[in-house]
Amino acid sequence: MKMFNMFFDIEKEEQWLNKQLQKGYRCTNISGLGIYTFKKTDNRYVMRLDYQDYLPKKKFKEYKAIYEDFGWTHVVRYRLGGKQYWQKVKDDQNEIFSDRQSKGNYYKRLMVYSFWLGMLCLFFSYSIYKDSGLYLTEGLWSMKGSLFWKALLFETPFVLLRSLPMLMVVFFGSSFYRAYRKYSILKEK
Structure with a gap:
C-alpha cells in the first residue's frame, strides 16, 4: 500500500x-x-x-x-x-x-530553512508588486456592466497566482514560529 x-x-x-x-x-x-x-x-x-x-x-x-x-x-x-x-x-x-537532542537539531534546521525561504519569497513578492497592483488590466475599475465582470473574472486566477509568493511568506513565517516554539520548549527541559 x-x-x-x-x-x-x-x-x-x-x-x-x-x-x-x-x-x-x-x-x-x-x-x-x-x-x-x-x-x-x-x-x-x-x-x-x-x-x-x-x-x-x-x-x-x-x-x-x-x-x-x-x-x-x-x-x-x-x-x-x-x-x-x-x-x-x-x-x-x-x-x-538521542530523541531530545535530535529533535532540537531538526527544529533548528527547520527555523533556518523557513527563514531563508520566507525571505526569498518576500523579495520575490516585492519585485512583483513594486510597480503595479494585483490587477494589471488598465481601466478595470472604470469599466461598467458585463465587461467589468468578464475582465474581473478573467484576471482573478492570475491575481491569485501573483499573490502566491506572499502566501508563502505567511506559510514560512508560521513554520518558523512553530519550530522556534518547539525548539525553545526543548531547550528549557
Missing part, C-alpha cells in the same frame, strides 16, 4: 507512522516526495524518528551499528543528514537514545 503525506513536524510524522503500525501496516520505504510504502504485517512494530546532521561514512556506520545492536532496523538511509527512520518489533525498550 502506498500513501502520500507531507509533514513539517517530526513528532506528528512519528505519531502518524505509529498509527499505521497499529493498523497492521509496517513502513518499508519513504520517498523524498512524501510517498510512504507500507506492507501488511501481523507483528507489532514501533517506529521512531531521529534527526542527524551530516555524518561522514565511518560515523554513519557507527551510528547505524549502535541502533541495530538494540534491534532497530533503519528504514530510510540519509547519510547526508536529515530525518532517520527507525523501526523494530515492539518490546519493553521502545525509545531511541
Whole structure:
C-alpha cells in the first residue's frame, strides 16, 4: 500500500507512522516526495524518528551499528543528514537514545530553512508588486456592466497566482514560529 503525506513536524510524522503500525501496516520505504510504502504485517512494530546532521561514512556506520545492536532496523538511509527512520518489533525498550537532542537539531534546521525561504519569497513578492497592483488590466475599475465582470473574472486566477509568493511568506513565517516554539520548549527541559 502506498500513501502520500507531507509533514513539517517530526513528532506528528512519528505519531502518524505509529498509527499505521497499529493498523497492521509496517513502513518499508519513504520517498523524498512524501510517498510512504507500507506492507501488511501481523507483528507489532514501533517506529521512531531521529534527526542527524551530516555524518561522514565511518560515523554513519557507527551510528547505524549502535541502533541495530538494540534491534532497530533503519528504514530510510540519509547519510547526508536529515530525518532517520527507525523501526523494530515492539518490546519493553521502545525509545531511541538521542530523541531530545535530535529533535532540537531538526527544529533548528527547520527555523533556518523557513527563514531563508520566507525571505526569498518576500523579495520575490516585492519585485512583483513594486510597480503595479494585483490587477494589471488598465481601466478595470472604470469599466461598467458585463465587461467589468468578464475582465474581473478573467484576471482573478492570475491575481491569485501573483499573490502566491506572499502566501508563502505567511506559510514560512508560521513554520518558523512553530519550530522556534518547539525548539525553545526543548531547550528549557
